[in-house]
Amino acid sequence: MHLPRQALGARIRNWLLAGMIVTAPLLITAYVVWQVVDFFDGWMNSILPARWNPETYLPFSLPGVGLLMAMAILVLIGWSTAxxxxxxxxxxxxxxxxxxxxxxxxxxxxxxxxxxxxAQQAKAFRDVVMVEFPTAGQWSVGFMTGEAPDAVGDQVEGPHVSVFVPLTPNPTSGFIIFVPRSRIRVLDITVDEAFKMILSFGIVGGNRSGLPQPSAPVEQPQGIRAPEQV
Incomplete structure (x- = not known):
């Protein structure tokens, strides 16, 4: 029994999309890993004497040797500083x-x-929060990085926190904003899930348990005080 032409075309389109979904993450991951390995290999080849380079004595190249040697050097430096x-x-x-x-x-x-x-006890990027940014009524996903610095606390009223709001799809850049603690909403999702949400334009990551929850009131931390009344 022959399939209708439209049904066959729809199946081919679905197979094409499925193939892209499977192969695209693998290819992109392989490309990023290869770029990192190639960078370290080139860097180590430029500073390493030829007599110490294993590729000098081999008829073929060994990808990843530079990365392994860089890790060994870092381990040696860490051991020596102890x-x-x-x-x-x-x-x-x-x-x-x-x-x-x-x-x-x-x-x-x-x-x-x-x-x-x-640091093992670091609290940075521990809490995923929502803040009204860039305007009231528009919510952005961010990461609470700690209490606002004293210089900021001296100029505002009430306890404020530092929040990093990353950009999509490049979370390495973004904005540092200082928000009243009472105005943030903590999300019940992990940092990994938040990054998936940011990198995928909100398509992937988060779940129903990730709805904003009201923040519990906290005592005003030391170093933050309200401005004096004039």
């Missing part, structure tokens, strides 16, 4: 950087950022 000599070198290096204009600000900011992101 000792007395390593801690002394790091301490003196930080003293030099702390006395260098411009560079000290960049280094201090980056160090604090990485310590916050990789």
């Amino acid at each position: 000792g007395l000599i390593g801690r002394t070198v790091v301490r003196w290096s930080e003293l030099v950087l702390a006395r260098t204009p411009v560079i000290r600000s960049i280094y201090a900011t980056l160090k604090q950022l990485f310590e916050t992101l990789f």
Whole structure:
């Protein structure tokens, strides 16, 4: 029995879409991984002496050698900083950087950022929230990163929190906004689910349990005070 032409065309279209859904994530993932491996391979080949490069003695290339060597170097640096000599070198290096204009600000900011992101007790990006942004009545998904700095708390009334609102589909850029704690809505979803929602333009991620829930009232944290009445 022959299928109608329209039904056959619809099936071919569905098969094409199914093939794209299956292969596109695999191809994109493979491309990103290959770019990372190629970057580290090229970087290590540019700084590594030829006599130490395994590819010098092999008739073929070994993708990933640069990445493995970079990881080994990082492990070695981490191990050395645990000792007395390593801690002394790091301490003196930080003293030099702390006395260098411009560079000290960049280094201090980056160090604090990485310590916050990789510390075991870090609370950054722990809570997924919704805030009214960019205007009232329009809600955006963001990540609460902590209490507002003292400089901000001195200029506003009541406790405020820092919220990072990422852009779609590039969550590495976005906005830092300071929102009254009473105006945020905590979502019952994980950070991974929130990133899926952002990267997919809201198509993937989240569920019915992710509806905004009213935030519980909290005591006013230290370092944030209302402005004096004039």
